[in-house]
Amino acid sequence: MFRKFILFIPALMLLGACAEIKLATHTVKKITNTVTKTSKGTYKIGKPYQIKGIWYYPAVNYGYVEKGVASWYGPQFHGKKTANGEIFDMNTVSAAHRTLPMPSIVRVTNLENGRAMNIRVNDRGPFAKNRIIDLSRRAAQLLGFKRAGTALVKVEIIADESRRIAMLAQKDKTFFAKAKREDVSVVKLGSKQKVTTRIHKKPRPQSRITTKFLDHKNDTNVVTLVPIPKTKRIFVQAGAFVYRDLAEKMQKLLDPLGPTRVVEAIIGKRRYFRVQVGPAPNVKQGDELLNQVIASGYPTAKLIVE
Structure with a gap:
């Protein structure tokens, strides 16, 4: 009986080692x-x-x-x-x-x-x-x-x-x-x-x-x-024009969606007038405002941050 017990211990250790190897292999596969x-x-x-x-x-x-x-x-x-x-x-x-x-x-x-x-x-x-x-x-x-x-x-x-x-x-x-x-x-x-x-x-x-x-x-x-700047504002830019009068016409069309503005920007040697709606308080509401602008017929509108 004692001899059987001695033989049983190595077998038990081998099973434990196999289980440990399997567990380690499974863990490595997962991570x-x-x-x-x-x-x-x-x-x-x-x-x-x-x-x-x-x-x-x-x-x-x-x-x-x-x-x-x-x-x-x-x-x-x-x-x-x-x-x-x-x-x-x-x-x-x-x-x-x-x-x-x-x-x-x-x-x-x-x-x-x-x-x-x-x-x-x-x-x-x-x-x-x-x-x-x-x-x-x-x-x-x-x-x-x-x-x-x-x-x-x-x-x-x-x-x-x-x-x-x-x-x-x-x-x-x-x-x-x-x-x-x-x-x-x-x-x-x-x-x-x-x-x-x-x-x-x-x-x-x-x-x-x-x-x-x-x-x-x-x-x-x-x-x-x-x-980083303490204040960050999110706007929807509906378009950009070389001529201010065209930008102002778009601004009037977008007025029903909320506050709008025309912002002057110089890129290279050219002057542009950007039409923007907003600001939105966060990205989620910015996304919603963008979808409204796109649905109003401005498919190239995009979110901008300043």
Whole structure:
């Protein structure tokens, strides 16, 4: 009897070990959701295209700056090809833009919390009329609006860096564009120390994160805290005209929808008169106001932030 009991103990330990291995394997399967395929892409500007009746005109624009609403995308497109042939990985930092060359580097600032970072554009979108840029899930997490779903942002192209990667991409014609999983830093302006969140080479949603002080020379994937305006207003821009009288005619037509205004703007050497409705107190009500303007016969209307 004693001998049988001794034989039973190793068997029990083996069963326990097997169960532990199965549990560990199951856990790894559940928490690992990262694309491991090599992402091969090409430099691309693209031809004009039409989505839901709206025409978009991709072009090189190293002076691009815009304020508006950002959104994010993830599981539905995870592992699929982007517009320039790369493989989209929602766990890495990237962005989709309707017209900028791919790849380009843009500076995205969350106007609600002051977080800003440089992000690489490698896809087309978003095609909702009230969004100006679509970020990967990881980028939305780092900029602090993943839960909210949207954020008021400023998007500005980083001209020198965009020119550099465009030159390299066109020289090689085809380039390996798998996003580097580098350290992600949170930096407070005026501080001598940088708090860095180190991410594993294969990011896992439930992975262990350690924090330490490092000196970053490269600003790729660095989240910086920057000053932001205390007041931000959301308007619906229905149109823009070269002549003020045409803008004022549209303004009168839009008066029934709420407060309207004509704003003068100089772009390059040209003067424009923009017709705007608002302000709306938040993104949700801005969306509703935009839908009303579109339904009134202005399909190219869009949300803007100032």
